[in-house]
Amino acid sequence: MQIGLVGLPQSGKTTFFNLLTGLDQPTGFNPAAEVHTGSAVVPDKRLDFLASLYKPRKVVYARITFNDIPGVRMNESGARAAQLLDEVRSADLLVQVVRAFNGSAGGASIPPTPYRDLVEYGTELMLADMDALEKRIERIKSRPKVKKETQEQLAVLERMLQALEQEQPLSTVKLSSEEQEHLAGQAFLSEKPLIAAINLDEKQLSAKDYPQREQVAAYAAQYGIPVIEICAQVEMEISRLSPEERGDFMADLGLSESGLDRLARTAYEHLGLISFFTVGDDEVRAWTIRRGTTARQAAGKIHSDMERGFIRAEVFHFDQLHRLGSVAKVREAGLFRLEGKDYIVKDGDIINIRFNI
Secondary structure, three states, X not given: OEEEEXXXXXXXXXXXXXXXXXXXXXXXXXXXXXXXXXXXXXOOHHHHHHHHHHOOOEEEOOEEEEEEOOOOOOOOOOHHHHHHHHHHHHOOEEEXXXXXXXXXXXXXXXXXXXXXXXXXXXXXXHHHHHHHHHHHHHHHHOOOOOOHHHHXXXXXXXXXXXXXXXXXXXXXXXXXXXXXXXXXXXOOHHHOOEEXXXXXXXXXXXXXXXXXXXXXXXXXXXXXXXXXXXXXXXXXXXHOOOHHHHHHHHHHOOOOOOHHHHHHHHHHHHHOEEEEEEOOOOEEEEEEEEOOOEHHHHHHHHOHHHHHOEEEEEEEEHHHHHHHOOHHHHHHOOOOEEEOOOOEOOOOEEEEEEEOO
């Protein structure tokens, strides 16, 4: 999964990036408009348990790549602005870091406006999409002869443009599979899944309150935007401590899980992702798939030969293993199953694929 961190300058975006990745990129003004890239494993206590049980030579967690993308106005021109917009388009998920703490510039205090910042960024995404759609529609209409398939594509593009003109992001436009085929290879910004990370100061985090909180919640609910609350600066400092000290400081802040835990869990839920596991003496591994994936498709995630030569999937669930303590007891309890190619994989399934090629 590739997550793009976006937001206005001085929102704490790079500090949040450092918290997530464990890196130490300089914060503040970024004159070169450099994109910082880092990655982190997806925390999963289930995989920790499986590793302690099987003691494999290798443990492989799912990973997330984070791109800290400098702020760019959607109407900016030039090669660098276009490159930064491409970075936004290439992300699987956008996380907008929104400042809720008091800022400062030139010695003057800058009050936070998280609701305005959230709305303005969403508006900019829609304006960029409007510009792209208008140009695409104009190119099609300027052709001397338009094929039937292109006319069908034009109808879809015009419907999308109409939605944007009514201030509806493209994520709210429901398209049939046939209509989606007409848009193959085209990426629009306002259809990207978006999470709002509200960046608080320590007092706000403890109080679980910040300016314009109700407005932010109402706007997020209207457009299906999950909201997480972070205190990037303090959480980054805590993440540098020893595990023993880290737990005490997190408890003082009322936090039961890290910023990475909260973001990863929210991202998986928002994107409809789940994890299944493969286990053995050589390797214990987590695999990320979309909810609704069949056993045969999941086999292809491991290796294309497994999907092509799929016979059966041997399946039992993590919760059963965790409760009973061993695979042998899972078998004795009659919880070990053979499933066919159309079995829908569940979050936490432990799977062994039988295949022949």
